[in-house]
Amino acid sequence: MHDKTVTQLAAALASGELSSRELTSHFLQRIEKADGQLNSFITVTAEQALSQAEAADKARADGKAGKLTGIPLALKDIFCTQGVKTSCGSKMLDNFLAPYDATVVEKLSAAGTISLGKTNMDEFAMGSSNENSHYGAVKNPWDLAAVPGGSSGGSAAAVAAGLVPAAMGTDTGGSIRQPAAFCGITGLKPTYGRVSRYGMIAYASSLDQAGPMARTAEDCAHLMNVIAGHDVRDSTSVARGVPDYTETLNAPLSGLKIGLPKEYFGDGLDPEVEKAVREAVKVYESLGATVREVSLPHTHYAIPAYYVIAPAEASSNLSRYDGVRFGHRCDAPTDLIDLYTRSRAEGFGEEVKRRILIGTHTLSEGFFDAYYTKAQKVRRLIRQDFLDAFEDVDVLMGPASPTPAFDLGAKKDPVSMYLQDIYTIAVNLAGIPGISVPAGFAGGRPVGLQILGTHFAEAQLLNVAHQFQQATDWHLQLPAFAEENA
Amino acid sequence: MALEESHVRRAAHLARLAVSDDQASGFVDDLSRILDMVDQLQSLDTEGVAPLAHPLDATQRLRADEVTETNQRDTFQRCAPAVENGLYLVPRVVE
Numbered sequence: 001m002h003d004k005t006v007t008q009l010a011a012a013l014a015s016g017e018l019s020s021r022e023l024t025s026h027f028l029q030r031i032e033k034a035d036g037q038l039n040s041f042i043t044v045t046a047e048q049a050l051s052q053a054e055a056a057d058k059a060r061a062d063g064k065a066g067k068l069t070g071i072p073l074a075l076k077d078i079f080c081t082q083g084v085k086t087s088c089g090s091k092m093l094d095n096f097l098a099p100y101d102a103t104v105v106e107k108l109s110a111a112g113t114i115s116l117g118k119t120n121m122d123e124f125a126m127g128s129s130n131e132n133s134h135y136g137a138v139k140n141p142w143d144l145a146a147v148p149g150g151s152s153g154g155s156a157a158a159v160a161a162g163l164v165p166a167a168m169g170t171d172t173g174g175s176i177r178q179p180a181a182f183c184g185i186t187g188l189k190p191t192y193g194r195v196s197r198y199g200m201i202a203y204a205s206s207l208d209q210a211g212p213m214a215r216t217a218e219d220c221a222h223l224m225n226v227i228a229g230h231d232v233r234d235s236t237s238v239a240r241g242v243p244d245y246t247e248t249l250n251a252p253l254s255g256l257k258i259g260l261p262k263e264y265f266g267d268g269l270d271p272e273v274e275k276a277v278r279e280a281v282k283v284y285e286s287l288g289a290t291v292r293e294v295s296l297p298h299t300h301y302a303i304p305a306y307y308v309i310a311p312a313e314a315s316s317n318l319s320r321y322d323g324v325r326f327g328h329r330c331d332a333p334t335d336l337i338d339l340y341t342r343s344r345a346e347g348f349g350e351e352v353k354r355r356i357l358i359g360t361h362t363l364s365e366g367f368f369d370a371y372y373t374k375a376q377k378v379r380r381l382i383r384q385d386f387l388d389a390f391e392d393v394d395v396l397m398g399p400a401s402p403t404p405a406f407d408l409g410a411k412k413d414p415v416s417m418y419l420q421d422i423y424t425i426a427v428n429l430a431g432i433p434g435i436s437v438p439a440g441f442a443g444g445r446p447v448g449l450q451i452l453g454t455h456f457a458e459a460q461l462l463n464v465a466h467q468f469q470q471a472t473d474w475h476l477q478l479p480a481f482a483e484e485n486a
Numbered sequence: 487m488a489l490e491e492s493h494v495r496r497a498a499h500l501a502r503l504a505v506s507d508d509q510a511s512g513f514v515d516d517l518s519r520i521l522d523m524v525d526q527l528q529s530l531d532t533e534g535v536a537p538l539a540h541p542l543d544a545t546q547r548l549r550a551d552e553v554t555e556t557n558q559r560d561t562f563q564r565c566a567p568a569v570e571n572g573l574y575l576v577p578r579v580v581e
Contacts, residue, residue: 097564099564192541301526304523319501326567334577335579336576338577341503342504345505353503353505354513354520357497357503357517358517361497364500374532375524376537376539377535378532378535381530414520415519418520430541431542
C-alpha cells in the first residue's frame with residue numbers, strides 16, 4: 001500500500017477493497033518501524049488517527065464519503081492543530097497545544113482525511129536542510145547521509161519513504177519545492193493568497209504559502225481542490241473562484257510555450273542536474289511543446305532582497321513570543337525585561353536568532369531605507385521579470401535546486417546555505433506558483449524539475465506536470481529504504 | 487555598510503533577545519557575511535521604482551463593524567505559562 005498514490009488509494013477505498021482503518025494502521029505501523037531512522041515526525045497522533053479512520057469508514061458506509069474520505073496525510077508542524085502539540089520545530093513552542101485548527105487543517109478534516117501526525121521542519125521554517133530543528137535533523141530516505149531539504153523536510157522524507165501517501169508543507173523561499181526535489185516527490189507552492197494562512201505559524205507573511213507534497217501532480221490536484229480558496233480569517237487570501245484542478249490534468253500540451261531562463265542554467269549548476277533537467281525539457285518537446293531561452297535579468301538580486309524582506313517580517317512576527325501568553329518561559333525572571341530576553345534567548349535556536357537580529361537591524365533607524373525600502377523596490381523588478389517572461393511563454397522550466405541533496409553537516413556557513421535557494425526564492429518574492437517534479441538522479445540522489453507559471457496558473461502547472469508523469473516514471477521510483485522498512 | 491558589535495547589541499536590545507559577549511562576536515561575524523551578500527542590492531539602480539509590499543498589489547479588505555468573535559479567554563489562557571483570575575502573570579513592574 002505504501003507505494004500507491006492518493007488517487008489509487010482513494011479508488012481502493014471507494015471500491016471497498018480497503019478500509020480507512022486498515023490503511024491508517026498500515027501507515028502508522030510503517031512510521032513506528034522506520035521513523036526512528038528518518039526522524040520525519042515530531043508528533044504521531046495514532047489514537048486520533050484511528051478514531052478519525054473509523055469515522056471515515058462509517059461516513060462511507062452511510063454514503064457520505066467524499067473523494068478523499070479516509071486518506072491518511074501528515075501535516076508540517078507549522079499548522080495549528082487543536083489540542084495537539086504544534087511546535088514549529090522550536091523549543092519555544094515545545095509545550096504549545098494549539099487552541100484551534102488552521103483553516104488548511106479544518107478543510108482537510110472536513111474532507112474526511114486522516115492526520116497521522118505533525119512532521120519535522122527547520123525551526124520556524126527557517127532553513128534549507130531541516131538541520132535547524134529543535135527535534136534534530138531529518139534524514140533523506142534516498143541516502144541517510146543526505147539532508148532531505150527544508151524547511152518542509154519531514155513532510156518530504158515521510159512521503160518519499162512511504163510513511164504517508166501525502167503531506168502538507170509551506171513555502172516561503174522554496175520550502176516545499178526544494179525538499180520535494182531532494183526527496184524525489186512532487187510539491188506545489190501555490191500563488192500567494194491562494195491557500196489560507198490562518199493558523200499557519202507566521203515566518204514572513206508576504207511570502208508564506210501552504211501547498212501539497214505527494215508522489216504525483218494528480219494527487220496534488222486532489223489536495224488543492226480541498227485546501228484552495230478564500231478565507232475571511234486571512235486578510236491576504238484571495239477572493240477568486242477555485243477551479244477543479246483535476247479537470248484539466250489531461251489537456252494536451254501541443255503548442256505549449258516553454259521558456260528556459262538562462263540565469264537558471266549558469267555557474268554553480270551541477271552538470272548532472274542540468275543534464276536531467278534538459279532531458280526533461282526534451283520530453284516536453286516530444287509532447288508538442290516549443291522551447292525558447294528567456295531572461296530573468298534580476299535573478300541574482302533575489303537572495304539579497306529575500307534576506308532583507310524575510311528577516312524583517314520574521315523579526316516582527318516573532319515578537320509575539322514573549323514568555324507571557326504562550327510558549328517557553330525562563331525560570332525565575334527577575335523583572336519583565338529579564339523575562340522577555342531570557343525566554344527568547346532560551347526558546348529560539350541560532351538561525352532564528354540570526355534572522356531576528358538581521359531583521360531588527362535592517363528595520364532600525366538609519367538603516368530602513370538603505371535595506372528595507374531598497375529590497376522592496378528590487379522585489380518589484382524581480383516580479384516584473386516574471387511578468388515580462390510570461391508575455392512570451394506559458395511556463396518557465398529549470399532546476400529546483402543547483403545541486404542534488406547535500407550531506408548532513410556539509411553547509412555550516414549560513415550564507416552558503418542561503419545560496420542553495422537561488423532558483424526558488426524569486427518565485428515567492430513575485431508571488432507566482434511553482435511545482436517541483438521528479439526528473440531523474442544525480443549521483444544517486446533525486447533531481448527536481450521546477451515549473452513556474454503566472455499568478456493563479458496552478459491548474460496549468462498541474463496539467464504540465466501530470467503530462468510529464470504520464471510520459472516518465474521518475475515519480476514512481478521509491479528509495480530502497482521504503483522497501484527495506486516495509 | 488560595516489556592522490559593528492554595537493549594532494548587534496542595539497538589535498538584540500530592540501528584539502528583546504539576551505546575547506552573551508561570546509555570542510555577540512559570533513553574531514557580528516555571521517551577520518556581517520549576510521549583510522555583505524545583501525549589499526549587492528546597492529549596485530542596482532532603482533530610481534523611480536515603487537516599493538512592492540504585496541505580490542498581488544492587494545489592499546486590505548473592509549468588513550462591517552460587527553462582533554464576530556466570542557470570548558475564549560479560558561481556552562487561550564490554558565497554554566499560558568502563568569495566569570491567575572483570568573490575568574496573565576508577569577514579574578512586578580510597578581513597586
